[in-house]
């Protein structure tokens with residue numbers, strides 16, 4: 001499978017994606033997100049204490065998952081330069097933001113990845129890596145990644161859409177489940193996910209289609225039981241998150257005729273108390289080219305934070321005081337973060353389907 | 361095309377309170393409690409609901425609980441097994457009445 005960009009698909013255009021997200025509001029199918037949070041006194045959405053410095057090492061990936069909000073894949077060449085990483089380190093050194101969250105694409109494909117992790121550790125930061133698991137076995141040079149992660153106490157967050165091969169492979173590609181299982185075993189072998197170990201291995205569950213997840217705790221118990229009994233694998237927590245209606249998942253929704261009903265579902269499951277925990281409130285997101293965003297999703301929609309002269313803000317002009325006072329840029333995709341507790345990690349869809357049918 | 365069942369009506373389920381709010385409120389409150397985590401997990405209840413929705417052949421419930429079982433992490437295999445349980449009970453319930461037919465036939469026969 002090719003990325004939308006390589007297919008020259010019209011939805012590789014962020015303007016087209018934004019237009020689709022606005023069309024449903026114009027058609028009166030859903031309220032605008034702004035209207036919805038205004039009703040409960042949260043507009044404009046403002047940041048809280050900044051805790052996570054997330055950076056996207058590039059769109060290059062060894063996989064081409066169907067739901068990818070980055071439109072990443074082997075055919076994408078955008079990659080963060082060492083110079084931009086140095087600017088990130090400078091910004092990190094000047095602040096007391098405790099956590100560095102590294103994502104991609106497959107961040108490990110960036111040849112400066114290990115150097116950057118070590119530099120972050122020297123600054124005393126906790127490092128999280130969004131590892132797609134299969135990268136560990138993609139090439140001999142990555143086989144020792146588990147040891148590297150362990151030595152640097154990197155917290156691993158890995159997407160595993162389901163506890164069986166069928167559903168995982170349908171979302172992430174043929175053979176991904178089996179390879180992910182092997183990689184998880186390698187991580188377990190160096191101590192990840194084990195009881196009493198400080199090496200944390202969390203899994204991320206995404207629904208494999210146009211439905212939301214329900215019952216994170218029960219899902220975690222199922223994942224733990226099946227992965228342990230059938231594969232001898234242990235892990236710490238399962239985060240059930242919502243697929244965002246952008247990029248490749250948006251393309252799937254439109255192609256499968258599920259687009260409008262999915263957005264309605266997100267709006268119906270709108271959980272006002274999730275607003276406080278949306279990740280843009282404690283995270284800042286840096287693009288591969290150094291531009292600054294409210295979150296990874298805004299990054300993929302090219303919604304850049306503006307500086308004081310109304311130009312896109314770059315990491316070289318990082319200014320925490322200014323960022324703390326900003327208004328967060330929102331649009332209809334934000335309903336994905338507020339259905340249950342969505343994409344803020346640890347999120348759980350609170351409403352049952354029956355409650356969701358009832359008038360709010 | 362006019363049909364008796366309209367998928368969009370599922371979303372209007374809550375509107376039944378329009379004609380009798382007190383009873384509807386009682387129903388929804390009871391319904392919510394029935395499906396809450398209890399001695400049975402919400403997931404087990406959802407699979408039972410999926411099976412029953414096939415037994416009563418309610419298209420709205422089939423849609424709602426196909427989605428709900430997926431959302432609760434059930435596999436397609438588990439969902440289909442639940443439907444077979446419903447079908448086996450329905451089939452068995454017909455067949456077990458054959459004993460009455462057999463009794464009657466024997467009673468009436470020389």
Ligand code: SF4
Pocket residue numbers: 061062063064065067068069070071072073104105106132
């Ligand atoms: S979802 Fe993750 S692993 Fe899959 S293509 Fe996107 S970046 Fe790569």
Ligand code: SF4
Pocket residue numbers: 278279280281294295296297298328329330331333334337
């Ligand atoms: S998509 Fe989510 S994290 Fe990003 S701005 Fe919207 S609510 Fe915040």
